[in-house]
Amino acid sequence: DSGVTQTPKHLITATGQRVTLRCSPRSGDLSVYWYQQSLDQGLQFLIQYYNGEERAKGNILERFSAQQFPDLHSELNLSSLELGDSALYFCASSVVGQGVADTQYFGPGTRLTVL
Amino acid sequence: GENVEQHPSTLSVQEGDSAVIKCTYSDSASNYFPWYKQELGKGPQLIIDIRSNVGEKKDQRIAVTLNKTAKHFSLHITETQPEDSAVYFCAARSSGLTGGGNKLTFGTGTQLKVEL
Numbered sequence: 057d058s059g060v061t062q063t064p065k066h067l068i069t070a071t072g073q074r075v076t077l078r079c080s081p082r083s084g085d086l087s088v089y090w091y092q093q094s095l096d097q098g099l100q101f102l103i104q105y106y107n108g109e110e111r112a113k114g115n116i117l118e119r120f121s122a123q124q125f126p127d128l129h130s131e132l133n134l135s136s137l138e139l140g141d142s143a144l145y146f147c148a149s150s151v152v153g154q155g156v157a158d159t160q161y162f163g164p165g166t167r168l169t170v171l
Numbered sequence: 172g173e174n175v176e177q178h179p180s181t182l183s184v185q186e187g188d189s190a191v192i193k194c195t196y197s198d199s200a201s202n203y204f205p206w207y208k209q210e211l212g213k214g215p216q217l218i219i220d221i222r223s224n225v226g227e228k229k230d231q232r233i234a235v236t237l238n239k240t241a242k243h244f245s246l247h248i249t250e251t252q253p254e255d256s257a258v259y260f261c262a263a264r265s266s267g268l269t270g271g272g273n274k275l276t277f278g279t280g281t282q283l284k285v286e287l
Contacts, residue, residue, distance in 0.1 A: 160273070
């Protein structure tokens with residue numbers, strides 16, 4: 057158990073809908089990362105937050121957004137869902153994540169299925 | 172941006188044999204190279220990592236080597252056991268990110284199967 061928690065574990069929804077994925081980092085970690093894992097794209101970095109502020113951005117779609125709250129938990133919002141958004145979404149956390157390459161610990165993931 | 176290539180995509184070994192997985196990266200500014208193991212239905216788990224100022228690191232049956240000149244790094248697993256069967260991912264982190272971000276770029280993964 058990495059100490060990173062994600063909810064829900066599974067999510068099934070329809071095209072056009074909006075969902076929210078939640079992540080709680082390990083105790084003491086200030087940075088949160090979101091990754092998408094699909095069969096054709098592999099593990100892709102979406103976005104990183106550090107202590108409430110956006111720190112790095114990957115190939116995140118405009119339909120997707122994220123935020124990190126004062127208690128350091130994070131939410132990933134996916135809207136206008138398409139079939140191709142079906143994937144595993146992982147959250148990771150690290151102690152700092154700013155200026156140094158510190159270890160990222162991954163959560164168990166949320167499996168999103170868009171029908 | 173960074174690009175990480177990983178080979179082979181599948182690897183089958185006999186129990187007790189060694190397994191080697193290789194990765195190459197494109198960004199010479201990359202300075203951190205972790206390896207993750209992912210079992211079915213679970214998130215990636217860090218098994219070993221290496222920083223660019225080190226050429227080799229070992230942890231029991233697992234070792235990683237880094238060749239900065241050639242921009243490649245490898246994972247070595249000795250005395251493989253059935254519980255080593257999983258998907259292994261290499262990754263690279265570039266130090267050249269604006270704002271000091273910590274993005275990892277992952278390889279495409281290697282499905283390792285250890286047969287009895």
